[in-house]
Amino acid sequence: MARGGRERNGQTGARALDVAALAGVSTATVSRAFNAPEKVAPDIREKVLKAAAELGWMPHPAGAALASRRTWLAGVLIPTLDNDVFASQVGALQTRLSADGVTVLIGCSNYDADQAANQVRTMLARGVEALAVVGESHRPGLFETISGRGVPYVVTYSHRPGSPHPSVGFDNAAAFRRIARHLLDLGHRDFGLIHQPSIDNDRVVARIEGLRATLAEEGVALRPQHVREGPASIAFGRESLRSIVDAPGPRPTAVVCGNDALAIGALIEARALGIGVPDELSITGFDDVAMAEQTDPPLTTMRVDNAEIGRRAADYLLACLAGRQPPPPPPLESRLILRASTGVPARSAA
Amino acid sequence: MARGGRERNGQTGARALDVAALAGVSTATVSRAFNAPEKVAPDIREKVLKAAAELGWMPHPAGAALASRRTWLAGVLIPTLDNDVFASQVGALQTRLSADGVTVLIGCSNYDADQAANQVRTMLARGVEALAVVGESHRPGLFETISGRGVPYVVTYSHRPGSPHPSVGFDNAAAFRRIARHLLDLGHRDFGLIHQPSIDNDRVVARIEGLRATLAEEGVALRPQHVREGPASIAFGRESLRSIVDAPGPRPTAVVCGNDALAIGALIEARALGIGVPDELSITGFDDVAMAEQTDPPLTTMRVDNAEIGRRAADYLLACLAGRQPPPPPPLESRLILRASTGVPARSAA
DNA sequence: GCTCAGAATGTAAGCGCTTACATATCACTT
DNA sequence: AAGTGATATGTAAGCGCTTACATTCTGAGC
Known part of the structure; x- marks a missing residue:
């Protein structure tokens, strides 16, 4: 950005000294009137505030930051x-x-x-x-x-x-353990997973780990062809669901999604493919966005505040x-x- | 927030003067090496940058802002x-x-x-x-x-x-004129409107005005019982659609919504009520959110970048x-x- | 060899504010 | 009446940096 332009840094031109003069006090009192009002007699404070208002003055943050070593x-x-x-x-x-x-x-x-x-x-x-x-x-x-x-x-x-x-x-891992447990309890043994990019994203990695660990407790593993990683979009959710049900091997009865957008996409695609949810396929999301309770069927998901x-x-x-x-x-x-x-x-x- | 806490405002303790000393130059040169490198001989600039790195120094923004009257x-x-x-x-x-x-x-x-x-x-x-x-x-x-x-x-x-x-x-008004024209051209003459709160919101007011004006050109007016104002949520969209179709008078054949969330809600409710979209009822949104093309039927809406x-x-x-x-x-x-x-x-x- | 423009660097005066410390004031004690 | 402590205010020294201006140094032109 080029230099130049306005003078005085957006201030009105008044400084603490001017306010002090107008109010008939020192700059110290002006400063105190603004930063520690209880230390200034009420009538004086009043005078200072009035003078400041008249001049359209407020403390300049750079000066304040410099002197007080606080930037707020x-x-x-x-x-x-x-x-x-x-x-x-x-x-x-x-x-x-x-x-x-x-x-x-x-x-x-x-x-x-x-x-x-x-x-x-x-x-x-x-x-x-x-x-x-x-x-x-x-x-x-x-x-x-x-x-x-x-x-x-x-x-x-x-x-x-x-x-x-x-x-x-x-605890992202615990959250996905919870989801996994829920699905295992329902009787699912064949799982799919659609998740967002995991690179540099510890939350996603923890979720996947939580899911894998809990499935493993029941001797269940995710088949590679049933795991899809990509953008956290509805579109990718759709595309991924199709690819999962088309994949070789037993079709998963449950697809876990890394967030609600992916899950909504999966839900939409399942409907488009004529796959009954939840009868033929269970789908879970994550986040509990507003849309999650409006889908058909409404989405089982994890709510985070x-x-x-x-x-x-x-x-x-x-x-x-x-x-x-x-x-x-x-x-x-x-x-x-x-x-x-x-x-x-x-x-x-x- | 109470005062106190750290000294030195998060800086490492080094100041321009220290860097200058270490590099064997003046503070002016240090400043220039950072703010106007082209004015400093390459070898000196190098020395300054090295000294600064060694001390973990960078210009203190408050000092800079104060002296240069620029806050960036x-x-x-x-x-x-x-x-x-x-x-x-x-x-x-x-x-x-x-x-x-x-x-x-x-x-x-x-x-x-x-x-x-x-x-x-x-x-x-x-x-x-x-x-x-x-x-x-x-x-x-x-x-x-x-x-x-x-x-x-x-x-x-x-x-x-x-x-x-x-x-x-x-131009919010023009955008809604466009929507109104589209629906009028299709042959609609009975309209509903679901919109977000208009208080202190010139965009919403302009949209409503645009819609009303264009309808008026064809001698069409919105019946009060077919206009609903409330939170821009899916839930309010649903509720409003129900109230509109339940209202006395001829049922609107088109419902214009202030944004996509309202429109999606309306769409969902229409489906729930067994009202065919678009055969019995046309619905429009605004914003073109990701979900808009995934609804059933996909939503006619206005895209804004x-x-x-x-x-x-x-x-x-x-x-x-x-x-x-x-x-x-x-x-x-x-x-x-x-x-x-x-x-x-x-x-x-x- | 000397002058002089132009470039590189240094000097030092603030930028506008806060705050430690000094001073003044006042209401009580003793 | 002087002393005391509490309270209110003023004085003035920076906070860390930028930049106008002064100074020094170069090399080109004569």
């Missing part, structure tokens, strides 16, 4: 804003932080580890005092860089037991900034929402 | 991040601006004019140098406040002919910041996507 800035790193899940997390985080006067800077990695590292660097250079980061699989040294600067951080959206990082989220993740992350970081040493936040619970897209498989029902 | 901050005001439409707009805006070193501050109004005004105030106090604001119906004086500070701004998501503000968006809005807004603001006086951006085109949820009404088809 926090950063949040997410893969993308184009996903409800992260957008609502950020929204809630921001609402909470701004109530305490902290402004949020957003960095999007677009699911790319290098971009993620860059965004974090930029936010640190901007002077963020706290950081929320989605997931923990990042460039080595990323978290060290952050804590090296003395910046508190929290990992969001995942809560892996044994993780060295404070994290706010749910993303806004709550944002809120808790904000609370944790605020506690850190307040100098407290908050305990690592407890995991959130994800909840299995049983709807009509899962049922007893045809073979055992027969 | 821009703000964007949106109703909520919980809506794809705005989230992708912000995402694109941010991507573009950050390529030019500008960091984006996000303010959410939650569709509340007071919160909007507050967020703008906060962002101005933070020193944003440019502002993108969704819609133009805001507290009186809001735009004056912004330009009073010499901050360039742009209104996004709407492009009302005759608006005094530079704006990047499409929200990311493009973000990009163009960013370009416009960057041009302003560069000191150029860019021409007001031209309106974007919204495009009617004809799918199978609209058709010739039964009566005239019969």
Whole structure:
């Protein structure tokens, strides 16, 4: 961006000194009237506020940041804003932080580890005092860089037991164990899996692991031809379902999907292929988006309170900034929402 | 948030002076090596960069902002991040601006004019140098406040002919005129309308106006009992459709919806009620979300490139910041996507 | 060999604010 | 009447950086 343009950085031109003069006090009192009102006599405070209003003055943040060594800035790193899940997390985080006067800077990695590292660097250079980061699989040294600067951080959206990082989220592996258990209990023994890209995405990896582990407990494994990895879109869900039912080997009686978009796609394709859900095929999603209860049949899925993740992350970081040493936040619970897209498989029902 | 906590504001402790000493140059050269590399001899630049890396130093933004009167901050005001439409707009805006070193501050109004005004105030106090604001119906004086500070701004998501503000968006009224014309051309004469809250929302008001005006050209009016205003959710779409078909008077043969969520809800309810779409009832949406082409029947809707809005807004603001006086951006085109949820009404088809 | 423009670097004065410390004031004690 | 502590306000020293201006150094032109 070229230099030049406006003078005075968007301020009206007044400075603390001008306000002080107009109010007949010192700049120290002006500063206190804004930052520690209780330390200023009410009548004087009034005078200062009036003078400031008259001049259209407010403290210049750069001057304030420089003198107080506080920026009141926090950063949040997410893969993308184009996903409800992260957008609502950020929204809630921001609402909470701004109530305490902290402004949020957003960095999007677009699911790319290098971009993620860059965004974090930029936010640190901007002077963020706290950081929320989605997931923990990042460039080595990323978290060290952050804590090296003395910046508190929290990992969001995942809560892996044994993780060295404070994290706010749910146990992705456990969530998929729960789904697997539900389907196993119904009697399913042949499974398909449609999931989003797993590279640099610890949440997805944990989910797959959770599923595999629980299936293995019953001696069941996913056949490679029944596992599909690709974009988290309805279209890919459709395409994948078709490819799975067309694949050689016994047709799965249950298809587990990495999120609701994939599951909705699978549901649509099953209907298009004339495959009865749940009679011939059970399908599960993840996230419980608004559409999930409106599909036909309604989708069995896992509900996660993303806004709550944002809120808790904000609370944790605020506690850190307040100098407290908050305990690592407890995991959130994800909840299995049983709807009509899962049922007893045809073979055992027969 | 309580004060206290870390010293040195997240920096490593090194300052420009230390880097200068280590590199054997003056702080001026250090500054130039970072901000105007071409003005520094290559070997010296090299030395400075190495010294900085060694000390883990980067320019402190507050000091830089104070001295240069540039914050490299821009703000964007949106109703909520919980809506794809705005989230992708912000995402694109941010991507573009950050390529030019500008960091984006996000303010959410939650569709509340007071919160909007507050967020703008906060962002101005933070020193944003440019502002993108969704819609133009805001507290009186809001735009004056912004330009009073010499901050360039742009209104996004709407492009009302005759608006005094530079704006990047499409003509909401024209878009709904287009929809109305489409349905009129098919032969519809009885219409329903399901729309989102119109208070403080010029986009919605413009759409309704566009629809009404075009219907009026054919002597057609919306009957009050066939107009429903409420939350932009699938659930409200369902509920509204039921209420519309249950209402007294001739049942509409076409229901126009304010966005795709409402339309999808209407579609689902129509199916649940056994009303054939499009044979007995045509339904239109707005936005062309991913789900729109997957519904049964696929939804006729209006496509808007929200990311493009973000990009163009960013370009416009960057041009302003560069000191150029860019021409007001031209309106974007919204495009009617004809799918199978609209058709010739039964009566005239019969 | 000397001059001089132009480039590279240094010097130092702030940018606008906060805050430690000093000072003034006041209401009580003693 | 002087002393005391609490409270309110002022003084002034930076916070870390940028940049106008001054200085030094080059090599081209004569």
